[in-house]
Structures are given as structure tokens and as C-alpha cells.
Amino acid sequence: MEQILAPEQYVTDFATKRGSNDRVEFAVKLPGPNENEPVYLPIDAKFPLEDYRRLLDAYESGDAVAVKQTKKELERVLLQEAKNISRKYIDVPRTTEFAIMFLPIEGLYAKAVELGVVERMQREHRINVAGPTTMAALLNSLHMGFRTLAIQKHSGEVWKILGRVKTEFEKFGSVLAETQKRISQANEQLDKLVGVRTRQIQRQLEQVTAIEDVESKVMLAADNVKGEED
DSSP states (O other): OTTTSOGGGEEEEEOOSTTOOOOEEEEEEEEEEETTEEEEEEEEEOOOHHHHHHHHHHHHHTOHHHHHHHHHHHHHHHHHHHHHHHHHHOOTTTBOSOEEEEOSSHHHHHHHHHHTHHHHHHHHHOEEEEOHHHHHHHHHHHHHHHHHHHHHHHHHHHHHHHHHHHHHHHHHHHHHHHHHHHHHHHHHHHHHHHHHHHHHHHHHHHHHHHHHHHHHHHHHHHHHHHHHHO
């Protein structure tokens, strides 16, 4: 439970029936009518160790009669435990319509399946049986279900955020387009300014050059007159 589910997704040592002193070992909190009223899935571990060992000893001894007797006894014990779990912990609508009996050894779970007692538990007492592997698969399925529900629960908020992002991006696009337009206008103004000013400066420089040419000619003519006088 600790390795697969989050702490807020289950409770331990919990009385699933209101006013009852019987406490189930674990109860997974499933979504209920509203967020404040979860539906509990009871999970209780059972380990009829002595009956299971007697069955293994009977197999080792090769005593067919002992094997038959120990099988019947193990079946009786498992059915009685299923009846107890159903009576103590199933309380619809506060709980699910079924509970889980966890058999913590794969060999014990396999033997329960072999005896056909699993179907009787489901049919007579609304108890599903899980071994270590099947329990891990069940909890992983619940975990994925929780994630799916969380995504669905927050999908509206996600769409709102995406809508705001879309709006802001459209605003950004408009501002960017306006800025680009202004930059283009500024470039045009700059090009126009540079061209006009450059032509004006060139005309001024041309006038300066013309004045210099006139002055040079005058000075040259004066030099010639002076030379002739000399």
C-alpha cells in the first residue's frame, strides 16, 4: 500500500461501519458522491497458517485421506473468514459492495484458487481474494484510476489556463505586429532623413568647392598680373 498509493488515498485500522468497533486493516478511499464523502474499499489480510501447514504436511506424507481432510478444513476456514469480513466491514453505501481478502503467500492463494473457494467467496459473501501479485496489480489499477480522475477533475482548470495563454499570446502577437510596424516606419523615416540630409550636406560641400575654385582662380590671376608687372 505504501509503495503504490499515496497516504491520502487509504486509511489503516479503520472502522468502515459507523458505530462499530470492528476495524479493517486497510481501506482504500474511492471517490464518493462528493469530495467530503469517500467510498471505502475494505482490505483485510488473512493467513490461516496452521491449516496451510497441515495441508503441506499432508502432501509431503502422501496420505490421500489427510490431504482430503486438510483441504476441506482450509476451505472451511477461508469461507468463514470471508463471511466475517463481509459482516464486519461491508456497509453500502459507505463502502463498496465487496471487500478484498488478502492472502500474503502465493502458494496459499494458488491453493484457494485450486479448491474453487474463490468463486464461493465472491458468490456467497461478496469477497474477492488477492495474493501478493494480484494485490499489486489491483493497487496499480486503482492508482491509475486515481490519476485519471485527477486529470478529469482538473481538466476544466487546464482548459482555462490554456485559454488564458491563448488570449495572452494573441495580445502578444498584436503588440509584436504593432511594434514591427512602428520599427518599419522608423526605418523609413530614418532612410528618408538620411537621404535628405545627405543630399543637403552634399550641396553645401559642392558650394564650398565652387567657392574654393573661384578663389583659386582669382589668386592665380592676381599672381599672373603681378608677374607681368615685375
